[in-house]
Amino acid sequence: MTSQIQPSDQDLWAAIAAGDEIAFGRLFDRYARAVYNHAFRLTGSWTLAEDVTQSTFLVAWRRRGEAGLVDGLALPWLLVVATNTTRTEWRSARRWLAALRRLPPEREADVDPASDVAARLDDERQMTKILAVVRRLPRAEREAVALCLWSGVPYGEAATVLGISEGAVRSRVSRARARLARMVTDNKEDAR
Structure with a gap:
């Protein structure tokens, strides 16, 4: 048996x-799940996360000659591309929703959702709540x-991708944790 x-x-x-497409396929297989999960956490939508993942790897292929690996790893660069792609998707979605609001309302069709659709919707609702809190953080802390x-x-790789020191990344994460804890506590007290 050979390893x-x-x-x-x-x-x-x-x-x-x-231009090696097989190597690109291996990189995709290695990191698609991580990029997809990152995109879901940023968007709160499984469907949008799929679109962001596809766009991220399309950008990776198109920019294959200029990508910057971090300590020899592609994942941090891919996650930053996914983050930027998500921002672009949100801008497009806001414009699209504004256009939809100008249209007259349509009648709802009778729908019989499957159980996985219900689970996905529950995930999206939960992630929407989380994102509502996280979006209140300053952009640097959100990143x-x-x-x-x-x-x-890892902090060191995030520092390289963000172009700041590792200490600054640790500080941002620490401040974000403290703010999030306060926000959650405040929300629980407001709910009483």
Whole structure:
């Protein structure tokens, strides 16, 4: 039985930069789930997370010659691309919703949702509540939370991607945790 050594992200990226589609497929297989979960945490929507994941890897392929790996890893760069793609999606969604509001309302069709649809909706409702609280954080703290807490990117790699020191990332995460704790406590007290 032979064990197969997995190529490093740097090796894969060198092949991808040369146009190797198989290497790109391996990188996709390696990180698609992490990017998808990151996108869900940013959007609160499984469907939008799928779109963001697809767009992220499309950007990765198009920018394969200019991508910046962090300590030889592609994931931090992919997560930043996903974050930027999410921002673009939100801007597009706001414009689309504004256009829809100008249309007359339609009649609702009879729908028989399946159990997985109900579970997805519950996930989205829960994530919407979480996002409502997290969006109240300053942008710098939101980015640190999304990268380090939600997606598990180490502080050092997040610092490199964000272009700040590791201490600044740790500080942002710490401040975000403290603010979130206060916000949750305040919301519980308001609910009483």
